[in-house]
Amino acid sequence: xxxxxxxxxxxxxxxxxxxxxxxxxxPQKKGALLIGLVGDLGAGKTTFLQGFAKGVxxxxxxxxxxxVIMKKFQIQNPKSNIQYLIHIDCYRIQKPEEILEIGFxxxxxNPENIIAIEWSEKIEKILPKNIIKIKFKFINKNTRKITVxxxx
Numbered sequence: 001x002x003x004x005x006x007x008x009x010x011x012x013x014x015x016x017x018x019x020x021x022x023x024x025x026x027p028q029k030k031g032a033l034l035i036g037l038v039g040d041l042g043a044g045k046t047t048f049l050q051g052f053a054k055g056v057x058x059x060x061x062x063x064x065x066x067x068v069i070m071k072k073f074q075i076q077n078p079k080s081n082i083q084y085l086i087h088i089d090c091y092r093i094q095k096p097e098e099i100l101e102i103g104f105x106x107x108x109x110n111p112e113n114i115i116a117i118e119w120s121e122k123i124e125k126i127l128p129k130n131i132i133k134i135k136f137k138f139i140n141k142n143t144r145k146i147t148v149x150x151x152x
Contacts, residue, residue, distance in 0.1 A: 001147060001148065001149050001150075002147070002148045002150075003145070003146070003147050003148075004145070004146045004147075004148070005139075005143065005144070005145050005146070006044070006143070006144045006146065007142055007143050008142050009044075009047050009142075012044045012047045012048050012051065012144055012146070013047055013048070013050050013051030013054070014051055015048065015051065015146060016047075016048040016049060016050065016051025016052035016053075016054075016055060017051040017052065017054050017055035018051075018055065019052065019055070019148065020051070020052040020053070020054075020055025020056045021055050021056075023035075023114070023132070024055075024056060024077065024079075024080050024082065028081060028111055029111070029130065030111065031108055031109050031110070031111055031128070032086075032107065032108045032109065032110055032111060032112075032113035032114065032115050033082070033113070033114045033115070033132070034108060034115050034117065034127065034128065034130070034131040034132065035052075035114065035115065035116045035117065035131070035132045035133075035134060036117050036120030036121070036124075036127065036131045036132070036133045036134070037049070037116060037117060037118045037119070037120060037134050037136065038119075038120060038121050038133060038134070038135045038136065039135060039136030039137065039138070040136075040138055042138060043136035043137060043138045043144060044136045044138075044144040044146070045064075045118045045136055046062065046063070046064045046118065048134070048136070048146070049062050049087060049116055049118075050062045052085075052116065053073065053085055053087075056075050056077060056080075056082070056085055056114065057075050057076045057077045058073045058074075058075060058076075058085060060073060062087065064087075064089050064091075064118060069088060069089060069090075069092070069093075069099075069102060070086060070087065070088045070089075070102055071086070071087045072084055072085075072086050072087075073085045073086075073087070075114075081111065081112060082111075082112055082113070082114055083112040083113070084112060084113050084114070085113075085114050085115075085116065086107055086113050086114070086115045086116070087116050087118075088102075088115060088116070088117045088118070089117075089118045089119060090117060090118065090119040090120065090122040090123050091118065091119045091122075093119070093122045093123060096122065096123040096124070096125050096126045097126070099123045099126065100126070104126075108128065120133070132148065132149070132150050133148075133149040134146060134147070134148050134149070135147045135149070
């Protein structure tokens with residue numbers, strides 16, 4: 001477990017960028033690399049992912065896919081076998097099984113994917129056990145406490 005505290009959105013993005021570079025160096029496992037993001041509205045999940053996306057080489061702007069549930073981004077990194085960042089937002093999910101309708105099982109079985117799941121606690125019962133969980137806590141207007149649980 002690693003604990004961090006950020007004092008503005010730039011620091012939260014930088015933390016995401018640094019963790020992305022670290023994660024890209026992890027040994028490849030069977031299936032996709034999953035990252036579960038947990039925290040209240042405004043806790044910094046999407047801000048963190050903006051930095052994370054930059055860290056894996058994505059230049060597109062990352063916005064929360066609350067209404068479309070999922071967005072897929074091509075990763076341009078010749079040093080990595082990982083090809084896609086898939087950003088899933090489960091905020092509007094009512095039952096965990098709903099996520100299966102977007103081809104979730106196929107997505108998580110592909111080792112070329114990194115899957116970042118906002119509101120991952122809503123589908124926790126169908127997630128694999130080997131997920132990196134990142135918990136975001138709103139401290140005040142600018143400050144966030146971010147805890148990384150690497151259960152791989």
